Amino acid sequence: MSQIPNDPAGTTQQFENFARQTPQQPVKTSGVNMGLVIGVVAVVAVVAVAAIAFMMV
Incomplete structure (x- = not known):
């Protein structure tokens, strides 16, 4: 029985969504x-x- 590999970092679509996000606050x-x-x-x-000026007075 073969298992589907589980990517702990998430899916490609999740990464692409993350990469497209703009930073919430400027660095x-x-x-x-x-x-x-x-x-x-x-x-x-x-x-x-x-x-x-005080010394000259």
Whole structure:
């Protein structure tokens, strides 16, 4: 008696449906937040200018 092979990963149609699906949420990359870096640099520059102006008075 021959048995039908059982594919534990599913059928070809199930895989094709899965492959056609679009991601539900966009993939977020973990990188440097440029807005945060620019903000920190701006704050440091303003504090440095204020410190220099305060020392000159």
